[in-house]
Amino acid sequence: MFSKQKPPAIRSLIADGNHIEGHVHFRDGLRVDGTIVGNVRAREEDSSILVISETASILGEVHADHVIVNGTIKGPVYARQMLELQPKARIEGDVFYTALEMHQGAIIAGLLRPTPSMLEDKPALKLAATGN
Template sequence: MLGNKKSGQKAATINTMISAKTEAIGNISFQGGMRIDGKVHGNVTAADDKSILVLSSSATVEGTVDAPTVIVSGSINGNLIARKRVELHADAHVEGDVHYSSLAMDPGAVVNGNLYHEQDYLNKTGTVKNA
């Protein structure tokens, strides 16, 4: 999906990575591209409106995920806020609400929560009102 030449999107540059054997405890704020292969116990938040977060099939986040573009193949136990776009691949599992502006969901992806199209509810700072 991301980096698809037919869609005109550029491939993301990953600046930060949490490897499969790493477990991070605490909130994480990032800028640019971030890939998680390991576990995060805390919220993961992008510091700008151009950041991208990729969760591989081995990734687990126990907390809220908030970034402009989020690509999920792993698990999120918390709300997911994708201010621009969210891609839920076949291995994705979200235990929480998904707030999005644009959504792509592969067969097999699981969301145990509500889906909210937030284009009308995003405020000027890019955060979801009443989330």
């Protein structure tokens, strides 16, 4: 189900201190350190990665293959392949995922909803180890 292909390169950055109002569409990889008020969506045709750092906040929907969160999202999250929630992740909205890794300290105020492909293939839910 999950190939070990190399993840796409992060080619774009929304730096800390930047504030964008409007929808953001990207391909390959995007790192967000600033604020976005609008939906963030990766092209479905290409493999994608979205990194939301601890200084970042997004008010809107998030769509990408691989989503790594250590900041704040207020809106639904659609991770087509993998969702990684780091210790400072805060999500207010429903989460749709195929595979999920959640570290201690991460918070979701919404429903966890597996995608239909997850229900068919049944990948394991991975809980991140603490410490060390």
